Amino acid sequence: MKVLLVDDEIDFVTTLSNRLGLRGIETDVVHDGQEALDYVKDQEPDVIVLDLKMPGMYGMEVLRRLSKTNPDIQVVILTGHGTDRDEEEAQRLKAFDYLRKPTDIDKLADRIRGAYRFKLEKTMAAAAFAEAGEFDMAKDIAKDAERLKTAGEIFKDEDKDKT
Amino acid sequence: MGETQAGLATEQTSMVQRTGDVEVDLGLRIAQLQVLSRALTNVAHDIQNHLAAINESAGWMGDLLNLKNKHRFGWIGRFFKRGERHRLDTTPFFGEIDTIQKQVVHGSTSNRRLGDFAHRLEETQSVFSGNKALEEIRDVLLKGAAEKDVHIEMELADGAPMVETDPPGFQLAVFCGVEQVMEGLESGDRLVLEADVRDGRFHVRLTSSRRVESPHEPPRGPDGQDFSRAIVQELGGQIWKQPGERNHITTLAFPLAAAGT
DSSP states (O other): OOEEEEOSOHHHHHHHHHHHHHTTOOEEEESSHHHHHHHHHHSOOSEEEEOSSOSSSOHHHHHHHHHHHOTTSEEEEEESSOOHHHHHHHHHTTOSEEEESSOOHHHHHHHHHHHHHHHHHHHHHHHHHHHTTOHHHHHHHHHOHHHHHHHHHHHHHHHHHHO | OHHHHHHHHHHHHHHHHHHHHHHHHHHHHHHHHHHHHHHHHHHHHHHHHHHHHHHHHHHHHHHHHHHHHHOTTSGGGGGSOSSGGGOOOOHHHHHHHHHHHHHHHHHHHHHHHHHHHHHHHTOOSEEEOHHHHHHHHHHHHHHHHHHHTOEEEEEOOTTOOOEEEOHHHHHHHHHHHHHHHHHTOOTTOEEEEEEEEETTEEEEEEEESSOOSSOOOOOBOTTSOBHHHHHHHHTTOEEEEEEOSSOEEEEEEEEBOOTTO
16 A cells, blocks of 8 residues: 655654654655655555645645546545534545544554555456456446545444544 | 705714715724634634644553553563562552543544534535534533523423524524623523524523522613624524513524425
8 A cells, every 4th residue: 555645744744754653654755746746647646645834835635636647545634723614525536534643553554554454455356357358337436526525425334433 | 955955964964974974983893704704714723733632642552551551572672671569550650541532532522613614604504403403502612601500501402404594693693692691690500502403493492490580781882782683683594582580582584405405
């Protein structure tokens, strides 16, 4: 699993990266939106944990661009600034989840794993249909993220029950 | 006749002048409010980031102590002496870390509400959660209530639909309403803020545990009108005040958002 953390708060994101590493999630770190887009061009991560308020490019703009160019990358928003409107916009742009800082590290790790699992399921299901010659269905699945996102929602509910 | 006309014209000019002054003053006030709101939103965001960093650092210390317990002779083991006699009791450390993280959660909850409250001041007509706005108001009022030793309780309307009105107006109306009631309360009194949805409106009911014998003079606008009443009416809502035998109830009703918004 390849995870990218995007946050301009260097101390915060470094510690976050260390803590996720201890939980078996290796991460790369960049500190602004443009760097994130450049990183994505070179090596496509599975999951991006994205801050919203950063110098240069606002995180929502990064999400907007990614949803057009790399819709398979799952994005978890992690922000201290978020408003209700941001949350709605993130949902509209198909962000996997929207968390507010500070958050519990194990909850974040679970969300990252959930996002990765969702991406895998989506890719595998599309591949299975393609192999069976159901190209239309495969195409639908690849396009229609919401249908399979239910799996992600169930995952989230399980988490809620645990906490 | 000529004198009367001249007098009327002078009065009219003076009224226009006064109206113009009020408009300029109002414009300045709005600009001030917007600047204040943006500044407050930014400060709240910065504080939230600091709290998040503190939370992660404390959590990281906990992670390292856990590592030490799991791998006593690993790389971190060199910080500790071997043998049970010298084994470090980590319980108090975890206790402190837990306290730090709990305080961070409390601080960040209040700060987030303050940030949301400030952010709403920037908006005009919009659709928002009345419950959330009430929670923000309660947090803003808690300190003053504690100083006065008045206990504030809140009962929200579960799953209430969104309210559609001017958010700062909504908050100001409820705030003024609560302040009016609070003025009449004394140490040990109780104030209950309840929200529910009735007759297609979002109702906020303020019930004080004391009958306010000599109601506090409400804040008044330039034309002498009761401020909270004026604001609620301006927002398309209603306000009722019912002094009871042993308590005092103020109800404010606001329009709900149309379905699907």
